[in-house]
Amino acid sequence: MTTNALPELKLLQLFDVLYDTRSVTRAAEALGQSQPTVSIWLGRLREQLHDPLFVRTPAGMTPTPQAEAMIGPCREVLEGLRRLAAWETGFDPATARRRLRICMTDASHITLLPRLLAAVRRQAPGVRLEAARIDGNTERALESGEADLAIGYVPWLGGGIYQQQLFTQDWVCLSCAGHPRVQGGEGQDVARDVALDVARYQAEAHVVVAAGTGAQLLEQALLRSRIERQVALELPGFLGLGAIVQSTELLATLPRHIGSVLAATHGLTLQDCPFPVEGFAVRQHWHPRFHQEPGHRWLRGLVAQLFGLT
Incomplete structure (x- = not known):
């Protein structure tokens, strides 16, 4: 057998079934094929593997020593193909590890x-x-x-x-509840008619979160609007930000999603940002x-x- 003459899947299936049934007739029934077709397939498999594989005896089609040696590898191949065909259903959340x-x-x-x-x-x-x-x-x-x-x-x-x-995401500002110079509704979005304005924004001290791609959008907006913040504290991330705003009079400018969560968790005032910042x-x-x-x-x-x- 040349290296390219690999047995077809149907021939491997015939080999597997014939090994169990020891009958060409029963193998044909199991495979849904006619007996002459199965006989042709068996002849092709014998030619490719250079062995009779099965010989007629009073007990039926008895496997040769080569067939006995090959049945294990053949079934491993077929089982691997079955697993491949069933791969789509291979993840069960309830039992997955x-x-x-x-x-x-x-x-x-x-x-x-x-x-x-x-x-x-x-x-x-x-x-x-x-x-x-x-x-x-x-x-x-x-x-x-x-x-x-x-x-x-x-x-x-x-x-x-x-x-x-x-x-x-759009952008919001956070301040502590009862901030003496910033109006708003505690722990929730407030109406635009009491929104923080640019003058008050520039007059207040700020806590800044410097990390993240979103922070670059905020810095670009500040430059476009020619707004300078009085930065009292710079943080590398949002960890601890809610507690800091809650316990100080510092303002924080941040995306709405994280702002809403921090406002609800720490009882903070949340308002729309008083100048345009590109959303994302x-x-x-x-x-x-x-x-x-x-x-x-x-x-x-x-x-x-x-x-x-x-």
Whole structure:
């Protein structure tokens, strides 16, 4: 047999069935074929493997020593093909045991991660979630499978990366409840007729979150509007921001989603930003290599469900 003359799938199936039935007639019935067709297939398989494989005896079609040696590998191949055909249904959240790693911003640690973790614990208690940073290594991590998803505003990811928009963001300002110079409704959005104005915004001291692509949009807007902030504190992320605004008279300017969560959690005043800042969309991103992988599809569907997209 030459290296290219691999047996067809139907011939391997015949070999498997004939080994069990020891009858060409019963093998033909099991395969839904005529007896002459099965006889032709058997002749082709004998030719390719250079062995009679089965010989007629009073006990039926008895396998030769070569057939005995080959039945195990043949069945391994057939079982592998069956598993491949059933791969689509290979992920059962209720019984799955695997790690799912998501690159996200620290804002998503506050706004998304608790909800996502609760949903995963309900549906897939054996799944372990890991949160990782969004950085210059994110695209490579998605391609290699080191990370499953990236969730955030990540405009620099390559054009080959799949994405789904989850929600859009505009900008708000946070202040402590009862701030002596800033009007607003405690812990909720307030009407525009009592909104913070630019003059008051510039007069107040600010806490600044310097990290993230969104921060660049805010800085560009400040430059366009020729607004200078009096920065009293700069933070590398959103961790601790709510407690700081709650306990001081500092203002914070940030995307609405994280602002709303912090306002509700810490009883803060939330108002529209008094000058225009370019909004942005938060998306989930994944690599085409894993687009059809069942576990990935389940995770992406769960994230979309959390934002009312399914």
